[in-house]
Amino acid sequence: xxxxxxxxxxxxxxxxxxxxxxxxxxxxxxxxxxxxxxxxxxxxxxxxxxxxxxxxxxxxxxxxxxxxxxxxxxxxxxxxxxxxxxxxxxxxx
Numbered sequence: 001x002x003x004x005x006x007x008x009x010x011x012x013x014x015x016x017x018x019x020x021x022x023x024x025x026x027x028x029x030x031x032x033x034x035x036x037x038x039x040x041x042x043x044x045x046x047x048x049x050x051x052x053x054x055x056x057x058x059x060x061x062x063x064x065x066x067x068x069x070x071x072x073x074x075x076x077x078x079x080x081x082x083x084x085x086x087x088x089x090x091x092x093x
Contacts, residue, residue: 030038053061
């Protein structure tokens with residue numbers, strides 16, 4: 001009652017249909033211009049999904065980013081100052 005490995009995978013996968021991914025129904029690759037047209041259509045479809053933030057959301061997001069950058073800058077400054085002092089203390093003249 002056990003299945004062989006090829007039966008468990010399925011008939012399509014066992015015969016390498018995954019290698020045909022991205023190809024047209026006829027089994028050959030679309031030409032260069034058809035691929036460019038498909039790419040442009042997909043880009044336009046994705047751009048239609050973009051939601052522009054409101055003015056208040058944009059101000060909030062900008063403030064969050066600026067505060068985060070300031071905190072990271074302060075952390076790096078303190079870390080650099082501490083490493084510099086430690087280096088001067090160990091190797092200093």
